[in-house]
Amino acid sequence: MRFDVVLRVVIKIFLPFILVFGLYVQFHGDFGPGGGFQAGVVSAAMVILYAIIFGLSAAQRVVPPVVVEIMVPLGVLIFAGVGVAAMLLGGEYLNYSVLLHDPAHGQHLGILLVEFGVLVTVAGTMTAIFYTFVGRGR
């Protein structure tokens, strides 16, 4: 009997809950503690946990390194793109009030988009760094 059977079964049950918790922290960052950074780190921790238990090749089949390397600059582009969109709609750079008809709702939409950009970059960077460190020793 292999001793890591307990670990494998328990982690397989846990992983969806970790993903849901990460998304909850991201989208409820407006009403409670949370936001982009915490959610990005929790999502990266989910991939890292999967890689620790099941091996690096299994994890790289689920989340390929190419996808992770595209995610790293994509978040920065989303963030800067929100600013440029605000400029195209008539306001200054990163002025979210002009994004919608109502300034307060425009701010809310701007905050949601910006936090999503932060999530993508932070999750991508942490996963890419982990893949690089572990893939070095082979």
Place this chain on the structure above:
Amino acid sequence: MVLLTLLAIVTIGVVRLRNLFAVVILAGAYSFLMASVLLVLDAVDVAMTEASVGAGISTVLFLGVLALTKTEEHRPVHTPLLPLFVAAVTAAALIYGTLDLPPFGAADTPVHRHVAPYYLENSIPQTTVPNVVTSVLASYRGYDTLGEVTVIFAAGIAVLMLLRGRRRNGKKGDDAS
């Protein structure tokens, strides 16, 4: 507070131990204690970030590096008199400086005067977001967050550039050094 004394004890352990594996695990425990202290100080966002980043990502990266290098530290060669003296003088100067600070927890210090009441009052009317930390981070101080995301991006790119290619053992290696 008891938590702060526990922090100091764990720090003494980190300084004295020479087995690097134990040092890394103690650093993870230190991060958890620091997150509890931050929670008691009413900083909930910061406590969540410190717990996940300090005790999660940091420990994993340190263990990954320890698997590639060795796990025992050499006995120190030089006597630590000069660093101890420098540390003691710095500590004495800083403690002398803190005697003039306002007492802990007072509500009328200059920190709470200028900008913070403005943010606390205008967060819901102007941005409809009750979490003041998120609204300040993403809207009132959005430029700083843009700079921070760029720094994370730059660090990720730099790590990818440094450790690309296979381990150099004579057979395969990256070309640009």
Place this chain on the structure above:
Amino acid sequence: MELLEPILHHYNHWITIFLMVSGLYIVVARGNMVKKLVGLSLFQTSVYLLYISPGKILGGTPPILAEGFAVYSNPLPHVLILTAIVVGVATLALGLALVVRINEEFGTIEEDELFQSISEE
């Protein structure tokens, strides 16, 4: 009771200074590079404590606006420290990547052996 008052008012600051100075001591006095990086992260977390403890108001709540609460702790240090934590882990990853490369080039991560092998070249 007169003598205990400075201790109660400034205990946070003194523990912060102790953590800061021990992090500094590890960076300066120890030769192993991984341990220096651990000391550096110890130093950084003491700076977080230094910034957040003046922001707390005794009797306040976390800065999330809700019905029924009037006194909130100061949200401004939380924002600065949130940025600082994530930037700190990014630079830690970069430092560790450099340590891995140094180990592959010279075969050691102790400072005195490193200086010896550089001066012999």
